[in-house]
Amino acid sequence: MSNRAASRRWSLQPNPIVVKELRSRMRGGRAFILLTGFLLGLGLVGYGLFLRATSGQNNGAPIFSAQVGQTLFAGLAFMLLFLVILIAPAVTVGAISSERERLTYEMLIATNLPSHRLLWGKLISALSYIALLLLAAIPLGSIVFLFGGITLSHVIQAAVIIVLSAITSAMLGIWASAMTGKTGRAAVVSYVIIGLVLGGFLFGAEIWTNRTTDPVPTGLLAPNPISALASSLGTLSGPGSGGGITTMRAFEAIPMAAGGGPGWWPGSNPFSNTGLNFPGWRTFSIGIYPATDQFGPDGMPIIAEPRSVWRITIIILIMACLGFFWMALHAVKPRRRWWPTWGDAAMLSVTSLSLLGLGFWIGWWFR
Amino acid sequence: MSELAIQTVDLLRRYGKYTAVNKLNLTIATGSIFGFLGPNGAGKTTTLRMLAGLLEPSSGQVFLHGQLIQKTSTAAAIVGYMPDFFGVYDDLRVWEYLDFYARCHGIEPAKRKSTVDGLLDLVDLSDKRNAFVQHLSRGMQQRLCLAHALVHDPKILLLDEPASGLDPQARVELRELLRTLRDMGKTIILSSHILNELEDICTNFGIMARGQLLAQGSLETLRQRSRPALQIKVLDDLERAMRLIGAQSGVLRVLEPAEETPNLIEVEFDGNEQQASQLLLNLARAELPIADFHREDDSLERLFLQLVNDHVTEEQL
Numbered sequence: 224m225s226n227r228a229a230s231r232r233w234s235l236q237p238n239p240i241v242v243k244e245l246r247s248r249m250r251g252g253r254a255f256i257l258l259t260g261f262l263l264g265l266g267l268v269g270y271g272l273f274l275r276a277t278s279g280q281n282n283g284a285p286i287f288s289a290q291v292g293q294t295l296f297a298g299l300a301f302m303l304l305f306l307v308i309l310i311a312p313a314v315t316v317g318a319i320s321s322e323r324e325r326l327t328y329e330m331l332i333a334t335n336l337p338s339h340r341l342l343w344g345k346l347i348s349a350l351s352y353i354a355l356l357l358l359a360a361i362p363l364g365s366i367v368f369l370f371g372g373i374t375l376s377h378v379i380q381a382a383v384i385i386v387l388s389a390i391t392s393a394m395l396g397i398w399a400s401a402m403t404g405k406t407g408r409a410a411v412v413s414y415v416i417i418g419l420v421l422g423g424f425l426f427g428a429e430i431w432t433n434r435t436t437d438p439v440p441t442g443l444l445a446p447n448p449i450s451a452l453a454s455s456l457g458t459l460s461g462p463g464s465g466g467g468i469t470t471m472r473a474f475e476a477i478p479m480a481a482g483g484g485p486g487w488w489p490g491s492n493p494f495s496n497t498g499l500n501f502p503g504w505r506t507f508s509i510g511i512y513p514a515t516d517q518f519g520p521d522g523m524p525i526i527a528e529p530r531s532v533w534r535i536t537i538i539i540l541i542m543a544c545l546g547f548f549w550m551a552l553h554a555v556k557p558r559r560r561w562w563p564t565w566g567d568a569a570m571l572s573v574t575s576l577s578l579l580g581l582g583f584w585i586g587w588w589f590r
Numbered sequence: 591m592s593e594l595a596i597q598t599v600d601l602l603r604r605y606g607k608y609t610a611v612n613k614l615n616l617t618i619a620t621g622s623i624f625g626f627l628g629p630n631g632a633g634k635t636t637t638l639r640m641l642a643g644l645l646e647p648s649s650g651q652v653f654l655h656g657q658l659i660q661k662t663s664t665a666a667a668i669v670g671y672m673p674d675f676f677g678v679y680d681d682l683r684v685w686e687y688l689d690f691y692a693r694c695h696g697i698e699p700a701k702r703k704s705t706v707d708g709l710l711d712l713v714d715l716s717d718k719r720n721a722f723v724q725h726l727s728r729g730m731q732q733r734l735c736l737a738h739a740l741v742h743d744p745k746i747l748l749l750d751e752p753a754s755g756l757d758p759q760a761r762v763e764l765r766e767l768l769r770t771l772r773d774m775g776k777t778i779i780l781s782s783h784i785l786n787e788l789e790d791i792c793t794n795f796g797i798m799a800r801g802q803l804l805a806q807g808s809l810e811t812l813r814q815r816s817r818p819a820l821q822i823k824v825l826d827d828l829e830r831a832m833r834l835i836g837a838q839s840g841v842l843r844v845l846e847p848a849e850e851t852p853n854l855i856e857v858e859f860d861g862n863e864q865q866a867s868q869l870l871l872n873l874a875r876a877e878l879p880i881a882d883f884h885r886e887d888d889s890l891e892r893l894f895l896q897l898v899n900d901h902v903t904e905e906q907l
Binding site for chain 1: 671
């Protein structure tokens with residue numbers, strides 16, 4: 224059978240790995256226990272955020288529904304980001320290595336299944352479980368719309384960042400699994416890398432802000448999905464809220480209600496940039512709001528528009544995914560060859576050109 | 591070349607400085623059952639993995655039905671491979687297990703069910719169709735694994751130690767199954783260390799040691815290379831017995847007893863019956879405790895040991 228006929232035959236059939244993984248993954252109680260724990264955790268966090276967001280009422284401070292919605296949305300978005308980043312590798316670190324460990328790997332690669340379909344199957348089946356978790360979280364997450372304060376663009380941005388982070392994280396797990404051949408080792412490698420990316424870059428940004436007033440370099444912010452999400456959520460409040468009509472209306476209303484100045488002055492505005500009321504926000508948004516030398520009437524520095532590093536993060540995550548996939552693809556082949564083939568070079572060229580073209584077309588790079 | 595199912599040309603595989611397979615030139619005719627013999631570390635598994643396209647040779651070529659194997663996918667279409675140590679997906683049912691491999695080989699949905707049913711019937715697991723794989727006995731799992739290698743109806747079957755770990759009943763069943771497959775026109779290459787099992791079923795043999803093919807051909811061809819031998823069991827004073835035997839006429843070589851049979855001396859002997867009788871008489875006169883004295887048959891096992899011992903001796907020289 225010619226290669227073209229074989230690939231046409233493959234394209235018409237569901238991926239065997241996905242079929243097998245879904246058959247076996249959903250057997251037994253493990254998947255359902257994790258799903259229950261995930262939703263319970265998310266629900267408890269949501270309730271905690273709600274209590275915190277409304278706690279100001281006890282002091283007589285006015286609380287606006289939009290403020291509660293924004294805090295809930297941001298808190299749940301971060302919670303989801305952390306959960307998917309941590310769960311995705313747990314689902315994928317055994318993708319290849321467990322096949323080796325239980326001595327099924329050789330039987331698998333001795334079949335006609337192409338290596339890329341093997342990897343795709345592993346990725347899709349892992350992501351389908353992550354998708355199940357995210358879909359199950361939708362009813363809970365949709366509560367924020369009852370409070371308002373969120374625009375569709377914020378939801379889409381957060382969703383893109385979370386989903387891409389999940390895919391990259393899952394791909395990292397598959398790469399580690401294929402490279403190390405041992406599930407335990409793959410887990411250590413994956414979580415060390417995740418720890419370095421999430422914590423290391425934040426730590427670097429923190430040191431930078433403590434040492435100088437210069438803006439934190441984009442290189443310290445863009446590779447980190449936490450900073451990316453913070454930069455997206457940063458537009459929920461304050462200047463440059465990016466067309467968040469509901470948000471802007473809420474902010475405009477607050478100073479009048481509180482008798483303060485313009486809404487984008489953090490000192491007087493409970494909905495300002497620093498006003499997202501949940502633990503960790505201050506840390507997550509390090510370097511996102513560049514300091515300015517302008518001061519408001521209350522003597523507090525005016526906070527500048529948040530930096531849109533999330534756009535670059537998206538590009539970085541896509542490139543990281545492709546890189547991990549390429550390396551894993553070579554690692555799972557029984558006959559490993561690491562020098563790039565013409566196919567690899569073509570894929571890299573097309574991807575790079577597409578991303579660059581997209582970037583220039585909508586001006587993402589320079590915003 | 592088309593009459594050959596398998597041909598290797600100077601096949602060589604190195605792991606660092608260690609040569610696992612050294613310039614192997616193997617020819618296996620279509621429709622034969624080829625028994626691959628060799629001690630542990632002889633290079634049998636490495637050779638089978640290269641034939642299955644799972645391992646790249648350091649140099650040399652593999653032809654399967656005349657087709658040069660350069661990619662795993664080329665070999666996968668022609669070969670069904672059953673490794674020596676294999677795992678199973680415990681959480682799948684028996685039919686799901688075969689269905690999975692049928693999908694991996696790209697078998698069309700319309701044919702998949704009949705393929706799975708046919709294979710379950712062939713390996714006598716139809717009644718276990720809905721059982722979980724983990725609940726099968728070792729012999730059943732072995733048969734299921736063999737069925738997985740047949741799922742795409744390959745012309746060549748590579749079976750690495752298929753009988754290891756099986757009880758006698760399961761071995762008999764496996765032997766019957768292999769005969770059935772031979773009748774179906776498959777070319778079967780199986781490695782095993784259970785030599786008398788191979789003797790019954792194989793049409794051709796290859797004997798490997800330390801990465802080299804020492805001999806190949808039918809049992810008759812190989813027997814022509816064997817030298818007659820005597821086996822003498824001496825209960826005590828082994829060294830004196832070996833010295834005495836070595837000095838007798840007709841004795842070519844006295845082999846050191848194997849670890850598992852420390853009292854059994856094997857003697858390469860090309861003398862006639864009178865000389866054999868004289869040897870026994872001399873041993874008795876020397877008051878050596880002889881418990882057994884007989885001419886060795888031309889079994890595959892003896893031939894195998896002889897060839898391997900010769901090879902080791904040559905290397906030591």
